[in-house]
Amino acid sequence: MSLYARRVTLPAITPLQLQKRVIKVFNEDGTSRALEVPNEITSLNVCQLLIQKNHYIDDQNWTMFELLSSLCLERIIEDHELVIEVQSKWDMEEDCRFCVRKYYAKYEFFKNPENYFPDFMLSYSSEMNGTTKPVDILKMFLSTSTYPEVHSYLYMAEKGKKSWKKLYFILRRSGLYYSTKGTSKDPRHLQFFWDFTQSNVYMLLSARKSYGAPTDFGFCLKPNKTGVAKEMKMLCAETEECKICWLTAIRLYKHGKQIYENYLSPQQRNDASSQNLTAVRSISENSLVAMDFSGHKSRVIENPTEALSIALQEGLLWRRKSTGRINLHGINTSSQTLAMNLAVHMSQPWFHHKISRDEAQKLISQQGLVNGVFLVRDSQSAPKSFVLSMCHGQKIKHFQISPIEDGGELYYTLDEGHTRFTDLTQLVEFHQLNRGILPCKLKHYCTRVTV
Numbered sequence: 001m002s003l004y005a006r007r008v009t010l011p012a013i014t015p016l017q018l019q020k021r022v023i024k025v026f027n028e029d030g031t032s033r034a035l036e037v038p039n040e041i042t043s044l045n046v047c048q049l050l051i052q053k054n055h056y057i058d059d060q061n062w063t064m065f066e067l068l069s070s071l072c073l074e075r076i077i078e079d080h081e082l083v084i085e086v087q088s089k090w091d092m093e094e095d096c097r098f099c100v101r102k103y104y105a106k107y108e109f110f111k112n113p114e115n116y117f118p119d120f121m122l123s124y125s126s127e128m129n130g131t132t133k134p135v136d137i138l139k140m141f142l143s144t145s146t147y148p149e150v151h152s153y154l155y156m157a158e159k160g161k162k163s164w165k166k167l168y169f170i171l172r173r174s175g176l177y178y179s180t181k182g183t184s185k186d187p188r189h190l191q192f193f194w195d196f197t198q199s200n201v202y203m204l205l206s207a208r209k210s211y212g213a214p215t216d217f218g219f220c221l222k223p224n225k226t227g228v229a230k231e232m233k234m235l236c237a238e239t240e241e242c243k244i245c246w247l248t249a250i251r252l253y254k255h256g257k258q259i260y261e262n263y264l265s266p267q268q269r270n271d272a273s274s275q276n277l278t279a280v281r282s283i284s285e286n287s288l289v290a291m292d293f294s295g296h297k298s299r300v301i302e303n304p305t306e307a308l309s310i311a312l313q314e315g316l317l318w319r320r321k322s323t324g325r326i327n328l329h330g331i332n333t334s335s336q337t338l339a340m341n342l343a344v345h346m347s348q349p350w351f352h353h354k355i356s357r358d359e360a361q362k363l364i365s366q367q368g369l370v371n372g373v374f375l376v377r378d379s380q381s382a383p384k385s386f387v388l389s390m391c392h393g394q395k396i397k398h399f400q401i402s403p404i405e406d407g408g409e410l411y412y413t414l415d416e417g418h419t420r421f422t423d424l425t426q427l428v429e430f431h432q433l434n435r436g437i438l439p440c441k442l443k444h445y446c447t448r449v450t451v
Contacts, residue, residue, distance in 0.1 A: 021084055025050065026067070026099045028366060029448055037083065044079035044262070050100055056449070060266045061368075063103035066202075069095040071232075072210040073202040073220055076106065078255055079262040089224055104444045105368030107263045109248050113138050115371075115394070116248050118241060122148045141252040142260055150249045151183075152242055155214050157234035162212055164236060169193070171249055176221075194233060199223045201250045207236060217243035240369070240394050345376070345424035350445035352377045360389040361396045363446050369394045372443025376401070376424060386424060388414070392439040399438065401427065414438075 019039055025046065026032045035049065043064040051058050064077040066086055071094065077086060083098070090096040109116040117137050124140070140148050150171040155164040156178070168179040176194040179185065199221055204211065207218030217237040237243035251259060345351050352360065355377050364373050374390035379400065386401040401424070403410055404417050411420035412427055415437050421427035431442045 021087075023083060023087065023098055025064075026097050027449065028099070028101055028363070039082070039084045041083050042079060043077040043081050043083055046083055046098075047079075047100060054449075058266070059102075061102045061104050061106060061444075062100060063106050065099040065101070065103075067097040067099050068202070069097065071220075072205040073222070074099075074205055075200055075202040076103070076251075078251075078259060080255075080258050101366060101449070102444075102447075103366075103368045104370040104373055107259075108368065108370050110138065110260070110263050112371075117148075117245055121150055121152050121242065121245050123151065124148050138252075141249070142256045150245065151185075152246075153238065154178075154246075155236040155238075157211065157213070157236075164212075164214055169235075171246070171253065173253065194221050196221075196250060196254045198225075201247060201254075203247065204234065204236075215239075219243060219247055244369070244394060348376075348425060348428070349447040350375055350428060351424070352446075352448075354378050356380060357387075357389075357398065360387075360398075363448075364389060364391055364396050367444070367446050369396075370444065371440045373446060374442045374444070375446040376428065386412070388438075390438065390440075390442065397439065 020036050021039060022034055022036050023046075024032050024034050033050075035046070037046065037049075046064055047062040048058070050056070051062060056062070064083070065074055066077050067074045077083070077098075087096075087098075122137065137148060151169065153166055154169045155166050157163075158165050168183045170177045170179065170185060170190065175192060175196065177190040178193050179189050180191055181189040202220040202222055204213070204218030204220055207213035207216050211218065211234055213234070213236040215236055215238060217240055219235055219237075221233040221235070223231055235246075237246060346353070352363070352375050355363070357380070360375060360377055363375065367373055369391050371392050372390065374388060377387050377389060379385040379387050382400065382402070384403050388399040388401055390397055390399070399414055401412050401414055402416070403412055404420070405411075406420075409422075411417075411422060412424060413420050414427070419436065421430065428442060430436065431438055433441070435441050
């Protein structure tokens, strides 16, 4: 008996790295866009693709998030992470989404580390002698030899129970531990809790409502594999400041050097672009002079103080003329002025018409608790008034904007009439340049954008 083997020619198989997948990216309001992307595309690549398609300004704040809606969890997808790899770990039974939005706190800890690492939560190795600066702290986080310990009390959800237990936690290079005896760091009293090599840290959305947490400052440690809902560890901090410190430290312990490279890469490109822009502007500005065209003959204004005064007067005159053009047949009433002012600010990206206080706080939180993040909205308690909602010191504060009438003219004020503005646009523009009575200048406006 003889055996014969026949050669079979198989069809060519496209290499995995050359294949393309379709992903769906969501916006905060639920709208979405389908994108066909290669397997090796990163989170940063997806953001840049959307920026290009929608003609957005690339200000290094666009961020991709992984949202697990059914579990009420969300995390930042780091710029270097492969999107398809993240998607491959999703559980088919869960509602998992990619979201893209501006997130001003993405790399803020590199710019203002003192706001993210409070002294009472950090301890250092003996060779540091207890003398550190904020920049030194970041260097230690990024180093593999020296590192600060992060420690504080946290609430831990007890397995199989609805109760939360308060324990003292310590974060080290080797992992996360908790003390079985108060705040003792003696090795005999430290119990190993979590390893971050094969897991990610997520923010808990509405921790009280969803998981019965004692505060809303919750976060979750979840393994990087499917079907592990029972293996997740729920933790809860006592304050927002404490929660942000833990989340930032875990990100740095897990991806430290890579995150720093992610931060520097577009920063270097932006610095080069700004230098080129400065060079171009310096050439053109040398040929510009202040001119006065009010008389029969034009003249050059050589006094800088006079030039500034005339510019301010022209700005106010332009606003009055704009008001006159919108009024009907010269009718100058407060209702007509109100209608004009409404038309001016309704088109501004920072204005949100009828959203509640809770919705404003959620929107600001979604876009990062960074000093100067703000929006303006209608007041729900005072008719014809508005509210400036802004972030300062990782807390969201609300300031009433009241309308006042004087001499038939309508103005807006934050300080009971001591400082008056002809419309909301003027008020916002002023506080983008001057702090005024606010705790800081207005810096980043919250806006809803369609991806």
